[in-house]
Structures are given as structure tokens and as C-alpha cells.
Amino acid sequence: MRREDPGETSPIVSIYRELRAMHPNWYVEIGQPNGVGWIAGTDLTTAMRGPFHSLLSAIGKGLHTSDRLTIAASFALRYAWSSGIAIAPYLFYHCVPRIALDNVSFKFRQNTSFERAAVHRPEGVMLRQDGVLEHPSVQLLPSPEALVSCLRDSLVQQAEPVVAALYDWSHFSVRGTWGLITSSWGSQFMNLFGELHGQEQGLPHLRAFFEGNDVVAQMQPDFYPVTYQRVTHVYHRRASCCRFYKIPQGDLCASCPIVSQEERVRRNQAYMKYLLEHH
Numbered sequence: 469m470r471r472e473d474p475g476e477t478s479p480i481v482s483i484y485r486e487l488r489a490m491h492p493n494w495y496v497e498i499g500q501p502n503g504v505g506w507i508a509g510t511d512l513t514t515a516m517r518g519p520f521h522s523l524l525s526a527i528g529k530g531l532h533t534s535d536r537l538t539i540a541a542s543f544a545l546r547y548a549w550s551s552g553i554a555i556a557p558y559l560f561y562h563c564v565p566r567i568a569l570d571n572v573s574f575k576f577r578q579n580t581s582f583e584r585a586a587v588h589r590p591e592g593v594m595l596r597q598d599g600v601l602e603h604p605s606v607q608l609l610p611s612p613e614a615l616v617s618c619l620r621d622s623l624v625q626q627a628e629p630v631v632a633a634l635y636d637w638s639h640f641s642v643r644g645t646w647g648l649i650t651s652s653w654g655s656q657f658m659n660l661f662g663e664l665h666g667q668e669q670g671l672p673h674l675r676a677f678f679e680g681n682d683v684v685a686q687m688q689p690d691f692y693p694v695t696y697q698r699v700t701h702v703y704h705r706r707a708s709c710c711r712f713y714k715i716p717q718g719d720l721c722a723s724c725p726i727v728s729q730e731e732r733v734r735r736n737q738a739y740m741k742y743l744l745e746h747h
Contacts, residue, residue: 479563483560486561487560490560500573500586503575506574506575506586507573509568509574512547512574512630513630521637523576524536524539524543530580535711537640540637541640541711544645545649546576546580548648550574554622555619558615562594563593563595563606564615567623567626568622572585594606594609594615620677624682641708647706650689651689651707654704658670658704689705690704690707705725709724709725709726
């Protein structure tokens with residue numbers, strides 16, 4: 469194995485550059501960002517004041533509700549969508565960047581949806597494999613099992629203080645919040661795996677990712693394939709409700725646990741029909 473010069477670019481920078489070339493929505497900034505809409509990861513450890521409190525207030529205004537339970541649930545889905553900054557490098561390059569809250573920032577659009585993330589210092593771990601250069605910013609791991617364990621631990625450890633802050637502010641169920649976060653993780657995983665080998669082949673990998681005895685395993689979504697005209701997509705039933713139906717303009721999501729499985733699959737197939745007819 470060749471040793472890369474420490475002065476050369478971290479392989480994680482190159483990975484994010486290549487991901488952006490594949491899809492512009494996979495853009496991750498490197499370095500400490502500044503500008504409107506950015507929130508430092510560490511700011512998400514308290515929702516009582518500061519940028520996190522301002523974002524939650526803006527979400528409430530956008531949803532036309534002051535109900536903190538509903539606002540917290542809505543934020544959990546938005547926040548967890550940022551998991552792509554770790555899941556995409558994992559799936560495409562066998563790499564897990566360091567995504568601890570002190571090493572990331574998040575940007576939210578004016579409408580409060582998640583836009584993109586920044587990784588302050590491009591450090592992390594990679595699977596030891598042919599062609600991977602040693603670099604001071606990257607630790608090499610010996611096995612795929614060690615890598616998926618690192619991905620899971622990284623996402624969980626990042627989210628834990630955010631979940632605690634949301635609970636302190638809203639008293640929305642901690643287990644309920646994890647049920648929403650895991651649904652966004654699963655959606656990102658399936659969408660990205662679909663770009664690689666097809667969503668259905670991602671199911672064993674996703675189940676290995678969620679395996680365990682902790683709250684993340686207990687509140688993972690229930691994934692299932694749906695086929696329409698020989699096209700198969702993987703959908704899921706969340707373990708908890710996002711409360712979107714509680715607001716005036718809201719409705720029950722197809723992934724909501726309140727919806728029957730028959731109605732869920734009917735909606736899934738209707739959406740697949742729409743996609744096939746309009747693309």
C-alpha cells in the first residue's frame with residue numbers, strides 16, 4: 469500500500485468532490501461555513517435559545533402551528549435527512565467521515581427544509597482495500613462489519629444530544645423522535661442504494677445496519693418491496709407518527725403507522741404509477 473503525502477488532499481475531500489459530480493444534491497461543503505441559514509452542529513444541543521430555537525420557531529410558522537410536539541417531529545425528519553453526508557460515502561466509497569456535532573454544520577432553506585451540510589475537518593475511517601492510500605486524516609478499518617458499526621455509531625452519537633434537546637423543549641417522546649430519525653436514515657439509505665444496485669438489493673444491508681438491542685433497533689422502520697409493472701421500489705412503515713395530520717393542511721403520510729398496510733401499498737402503487745407516467 470502506498471502512503472500518501474500528508475500535505476496531499478485528504479481522500480475524504482476527493483470522495484465528496486466525486487459524489488457532487490455524480491449528483492449536485494450530494495454537495496457537502498468542506499471547512500467552517502458562514503452565511504445565512506447555517507447552524508453549527510453544537511448549536512443543536514439546546515433548543516431553548518439561539519439558532520436552534522429560531523429554526524424551530526420558523527418551522528412552527530411555516531406549518532401554522534404552535535404545537536411543540538408537531539414542530540419537534542417535523543424537525544426530526546428534516547435533521548435526519550442530513551445523514552446522507554455519512555451514508556453516501558459509506559455506500560459508494562466504503563468510507564465514514566467524522567460527523568460528530570463539533571465537526572459539522574447544517575444549512576436549512578428559508579422554508580426550513582434541510583439544504584446541505586458542511587464537514588469542518590475532512591477526517592474519518594475507510595475500509596482497508598486495494599488502491600486506498602494511507603493518509604493522516606483517515607483510519608483504515610479491517611472489515612465491512614467494523615465499517616457498518618462505525619456508520620451506525622457515528623449517526624447515533626451525533627443524534628443523541630439533538631434528541632435530548634428536542635425532548636427538553638417539546639416533551640415529544642424520545643422513542644417517537646428516534647422512530648422519525650430512523651425513517652429518514654432508511655429513506656436516504658434506500659435512495660442511495662437505488663443509484664448503485666437497485667433498492668431491493670439494499671434490504672439486507674439496511675437490516676444489518678439497524679441490527680441491535682437499542683432504541684434505534686427497536687424504533688426502526690418496517691421496510692417492504694412494492695412492485696408495479698415490473699418495477700420494484702422499497703417503501704417503509706415508520707415506527708412513529710410525524711403528526712403532520714394534526715395541522716390544518718395536513719394528512720396522514722403513506723408511511724404513517726396509523727395507516728393500514730392495504731391503504732399504504734395502494735398509495736405506494738399509485739405513486740409509482742404517477743412516476744412511470746410522468747418520467
